[in-house]
Amino acid sequence: MYPESIIKKFVDTFSAEPAITVRAPGRINLIGEHTDYNDGYVLPASIDKAIYFAISPRTDNECHAVAFDLDSSTVFSVNNPVASEHSWCNYLIGVVDELQKAGKKFGGFNVVFGGDIPLGAGVSSSAAVETGLSFALNHIYNLGLSTLQMVQVSKAAENNFVGVNCGIMDQFASMFGKKDSVIRLDCRDLSFEYFPIALPDHVVVLCNTGVKHSLGDSEYNTRRLECEEALRTLASIFPEIGSWRDVTFEMLAEAEPLMTEVVYRRAKYVVGEIERVVVACEALLQNDLGTFGRKMYETHRGLQHDYEVSCPELDFLVEQTRENMAVIGSRMMGGGFGGCTVNIVEKSQLDSFIAGLTEAYRKEFNRELVYYVVALTNGTEIV
Numbered sequence: 216m217y218p219e220s221i222i223k224k225f226v227d228t229f230s231a232e233p234a235i236t237v238r239a240p241g242r243i244n245l246i247g248e249h250t251d252y253n254d255g256y257v258l259p260a261s262i263d264k265a266i267y268f269a270i271s272p273r274t275d276n277e278c279h280a281v282a283f284d285l286d287s288s289t290v291f292s293v294n295n296p297v298a299s300e301h302s303w304c305n306y307l308i309g310v311v312d313e314l315q316k317a318g319k320k321f322g323g324f325n326v327v328f329g330g331d332i333p334l335g336a337g338v339s340s341s342a343a344v345e346t347g348l349s350f351a352l353n354h355i356y357n358l359g360l361s362t363l364q365m366v367q368v369s370k371a372a373e374n375n376f377v378g379v380n381c382g383i384m385d386q387f388a389s390m391f392g393k394k395d396s397v398i399r400l401d402c403r404d405l406s407f408e409y410f411p412i413a414l415p416d417h418v419v420v421l422c423n424t425g426v427k428h429s430l431g432d433s434e435y436n437t438r439r440l441e442c443e444e445a446l447r448t449l450a451s452i453f454p455e456i457g458s459w460r461d462v463t464f465e466m467l468a469e470a471e472p473l474m475t476e477v478v479y480r481r482a483k484y485v486v487g488e489i490e491r492v493v494v495a496c497e498a499l500l501q502n503d504l505g506t507f508g509r510k511m512y513e514t515h516r517g518l519q520h521d522y523e524v525s526c527p528e529l530d531f532l533v534e535q536t537r538e539n540m541a542v543i544g545s546r547m548m549g550g551g552f553g554g555c556t557v558n559i560v561e562k563s564q565l566d567s568f569i570a571g572l573t574e575a576y577r578k579e580f581n582r583e584l585v586y587y588v589v590a591l592t593n594g595t596e597i598v
């Protein structure tokens with residue numbers, strides 16, 4: 216159905232074929248949560264759920280945009296990027312605004328976009344809208360942006376126009392993803408490495424709580440402020456600290472009396488998670504899935520109790536997998552307060568895993584469990 220339905224809608228709406236069609240994928244993250252804005256490491260990958268953009272330049276300065284899945288459309292001027300009453304539209308206007316702030320000159324465009332990334336599920340549908348449009352405009356207007364610059368424009372759109380002070384992981388993964396690989400990104404200097412993951416006997420399964428994470432945006436911004444406060448306190452006693460990467464548990468113990476109990480727990484989570492990603496990556500290289508999975512469970516615990524970004528539905532889904540020998544690891548994924556858990560599960564046991572979890576979830580919350588077995592794909596590209 217995708218991208219054909221998007222292209223068809225474009226042709227029906229604008230009576231012409233699109234100049235290009237772009238595929239911008241969602242992302243998973245195996246480990247390294249809430250570390251991107253704390254100068255830590257993350258381990259994301261782009262997946263086979265994407266937003267597609269059928270797009271053509273116009274000869275005037277108007278943007279005519281259709282959000283296919285929402286059955287909604289709007290017109291705005293690229294010369295006047297002001298916030299729209301349609302919240303979906305602000306992702307597009309934000310990208311236009313950031314490109315202009317970067318000094319890029321371009322005209323209007325016709326666009327239809329839509330896809331199969333579940334909304335509000337922590338799989339970065341919003342980042343995909345931003346990376347897809349940055350990529351498409353860069354291409355049709357020859358703006359000369361590097362891949363990293365497109366990531367930065369997309370992230371800035373989310374920060375400045377949408378108002379979520381997110382880190383760089385989602386846009387980076389959506390843009391830089393590579394088939395069958397996860398990306399180990401060092402968020403301090405943006406260096407990265409692809410880790411091919413061959414999991415011949417396992418699958419990556421996302422289990423969607425069905426709880427939309429909309430409440431999370433303000434909490435997300437609060438977590439950032441708490442982390443900044445913790446780091447300032449740490450640096451006040453240890454001037455050699457330049458970023459979270461220089462913080463040890465010993466330093467944290469010394470700084471603890473100067474922090475509120477809440478801020479201390481946030482800091483404890485961050486230091487622990489930065490260390491966990493390093494250990495988990497080493498385990499992955501050694502094909503030691505057991506250690507990798509244990510680290511995923513530890514991450515969940517930290518997010519649940521110290522960082523406090525989980526919710527009862529996420530905790531329940533993770534808890535249910537603990538005794539299941541077919542599950543290597545499970546944890547909540549993304550910003551939190553809803554969305555999906557990410558699970559590494561033995562392929563041969565997938566059906567019973569899903570059946571067991573579906574029944575338990577229904578019984579506990581009277582909700583149907585929606586799940587996705589995901590494949591790792593290339594990042595944003597022309598199709």
Ligand code: GLA
Pocket residue numbers: 247248249250251252381382383384385549550551
């Ligand atoms: C959201 C943000 C990311 C990242 C994750 C948590 O997805 O957009 O930048 O901080 O939460 O790891």
